[in-house]
Amino acid sequence: MLLRLFVKYGEYELTKKHFVVGSLIAFVGLIAACGGDESSGNSDGSSTAPAATATTVPATPSNEEVIALGEKEFGACASCHGADGTGVTGLGKNLVGSEFMTSISDSDLATLIKTGRPTSDPANTTGIDMPPKGGNPALNDEKIDGLVAYIRSIQ
Numbered sequence: 001m002l003l004r005l006f007v008k009y010g011e012y013e014l015t016k017k018h019f020v021v022g023s024l025i026a027f028v029g030l031i032a033a034c035g036g037d038e039s040s041g042n043s044d045g046s047s048t049a050p051a052a053t054a055t056t057v058p059a060t061p062s063n064e065e066v067i068a069l070g071e072k073e074f075g076a077c078a079s080c081h082g083a084d085g086t087g088v089t090g091l092g093k094n095l096v097g098s099e100f101m102t103s104i105s106d107s108d109l110a111t112l113i114k115t116g117r118p119t120s121d122p123a124n125t126t127g128i129d130m131p132p133k134g135g136n137p138a139l140n141d142e143k144i145d146g147l148v149a150y151i152r153s154i155q
Contacts, residue, residue: 012104058075063149066145066146066149067149067150067153068155069142069143069146069150070145070146070147070148070149070150071145071146071150072146072149073109073136073143073147073150074147074150076135076139077092077134077147079091079132080092080128080130081093081094081095082094084154085154090126091126091128092126092128092130095154095155096155097155102155106148109148110141110144110145110147110148113139113148114133114139114144115135116129116130116131116132116133116134117130118130
């Protein structure tokens with residue numbers, strides 16, 4: 001049995017075929033109307049670009065400034081790692097030219113500074129706890145980044 005959809009409108013009989021064709025024509029017309037022109041120019045050939053807005057970008061400290069901050073903060077580390085980073089026997093490891101220091105990423109070094117290294121850690125070979133943040137709770141992420149930059153600068 002063949003189903004046929006139709007609507008009588010006055011003298012015309014609208015079938016399913018008419019609806020499909022009409023819908024396609026409407027769809028193509030909609031696409032053409034919304035497609036727009038690729039160029040964003042005016043009729044005289046000039047283009048109108050949106051006006052640039054001024055934005056303020058916060059100043060980023062230079063690498064030298066970050067290193068200087070780290071050198072200042074290193075004073076707390078110097079009691080175990082020495083003023084020049086070469087270590088104090090029985091307290092803190094040599095940071096200068098250390099294979100360990102050159103093998104870890106800046107992120108891992110920052111984590112080590114933040115968390116410290118207890119004597120229970122198998123990687124602690126001094127037998128002395130390295131306290132989190134070197135025992136300085138005032139060390140924030142900015143200062144730790146400075147310490148990492150300073151330690152890298154003396155290697």
